[in-house]
Amino acid sequence: MSLESESIKAQLESVGYVVVPDLIPPHLDLPLNEACLRAAERTRIGNWPHRRIVGKQFPPFEGDETDVWGVQHLMHPELGEPVFAEWYGSQRLREVCCELLDCQPENLQMELFNLLVNPSQKPFALRWHRDDIPTSVDRTEELARLEISSFGVQWNTALLPDSSLYVVPGTHKVALTPPQRALCTPFAPKNPLDMPGAIKVSLQPGETVFYNNNILHCATYDNSIPRMTLHACMGDTRGGENRARNILQHDLRWIKTPHMARMLEVLDQKDGGIRSQMVQRLIQLADATAGEDGSRSLGYSLEG
Numbered sequence: 046m047s048l049e050s051e052s053i054k055a056q057l058e059s060v061g062y063v064v065v066p067d068l069i070p071p072h073l074d075l076p077l078n079e080a081c082l083r084a085a086e087r088t089r090i091g092n093w094p095h096r097r098i099v100g101k102q103f104p105p106f107e108g109d110e111t112d113v114w115g116v117q118h119l120m121h122p123e124l125g126e127p128v129f130a131e132w133y134g135s136q137r138l139r140e141v142c143c144e145l146l147d148c149q150p151e152n153l154q155m156e157l158f159n160l161l162v163n164p165s166q167k168p169f170a171l172r173w174h175r176d177d178i179p180t181s182v183d184r185t186e187e188l189a190r191l192e193i194s195s196f197g198v199q200w201n202t203a204l205l206p207d208s209s210l211y212v213v214p215g216t217h218k219v220a221l222t223p224p225q226r227a228l229c230t231p232f233a234p235k236n237p238l239d240m241p242g243a244i245k246v247s248l249q250p251g252e253t254v255f256y257n258n259n260i261l262h263c264a265t266y267d268n269s270i271p272r273m274t275l276h277a278c279m280g281d282t283r284g285g286e287n288r289a290r291n292i293l294q295h296d297l298r299w300i301k302t303p304h305m306a307r308m309l310e311v312l313d314q315k316d317g318g319i320r321s322q323m324v325q326r327l328i329q330l331a332d333a334t335a336g337e338d339g340s341r342s343l344g345y346s347l348e349g
């Protein structure tokens with residue numbers, strides 16, 4: 046069977062990523078683009094505290110650096126851009142996520158939704174990594190953790206042409222080889238294509254790459270090339286508490302606020318409570334994994 050005729054789920058399973066066109070309904074295209082421009086501008090001028098800063102690859106994104114490579118928490122009600130949650134809960138996107146996760150709509154769990162942008166002052170890059178498996182774990186632990194990652198799907202939807210992401214197809218289900226492991230240093234690679242098996246993922250506007258977040262990947266950010274890419278993930282509740290650290294390390298206490306509930310209620314008027322139910326599933330996960338005093342107790346997936 047050629048790759049073209051394989052189902053998107055089969056492609057995601059076999060190589061760890063799959064590109065799907067046209068997941069933004071035409072009526073949301075302009076509103077999403079405009080909301081991204083506003084969110085990026087607000088973050089760059091220091092008016093939105095939830096951001097990814099240059100020099101810091103993984104959460105927590107704390108520090109005084111003003112150059113940013115990402116806007117965090119697009120569905121946060123205080124950002125005032127409900128179109129992000131509108132799209133996140135849109136029908137076609139949910140259908141594709143159900144297909145890729147092989148789950149029912151009632152298993153879909155709202156998770157993260159961020160915007161990746163080009164830094165404005167200097168280039169930056171992320172080292173080779175898997176999102177929830179540090180290279181310090183041994184092979185047995187590595188293989189056990191690779192099983193867990195099938196309960197979530199992550200994606201990048203490009204609004205502008207985007208060639209920032211590199212992946213090593215197949216590494217979402219096998220242990221890294223010694224040469225691959227040797228190149229997983231704390232530092233961004235000079236040339237990502239030096240990694241055995243690496244390919245560059247190039248997206249045109251409107252294209253989405255879904256990828257298993259434990260595929261070995263890295264990214265390079267050129268401050269002279271505009272980037273506007275929606276970066277999100279959705280989970281399957283059957284993964285239980287396994288996804289908690291990876292998701293809740295991004296401080297999501299705001300999902301429990303009345304402001305959030307009201308925003309989703311308005312968006313859900315035509316959709317039978319879909320988004321409100323999806324966020325409830327995440328709240329249940331957060332409650333189930335909180336410490337006795339209600340604090341988050343799971344730490345961070347990666348350092349750097």
Ligand SMILES: O=C(O)CCC(=O)C(=O)O
Pocket residue numbers: 161171176201209210262263264
């Ligand atoms: O910039 C990208 O496309 C990848 C981002 C990434 O690898 C991450 O957030 O862990």
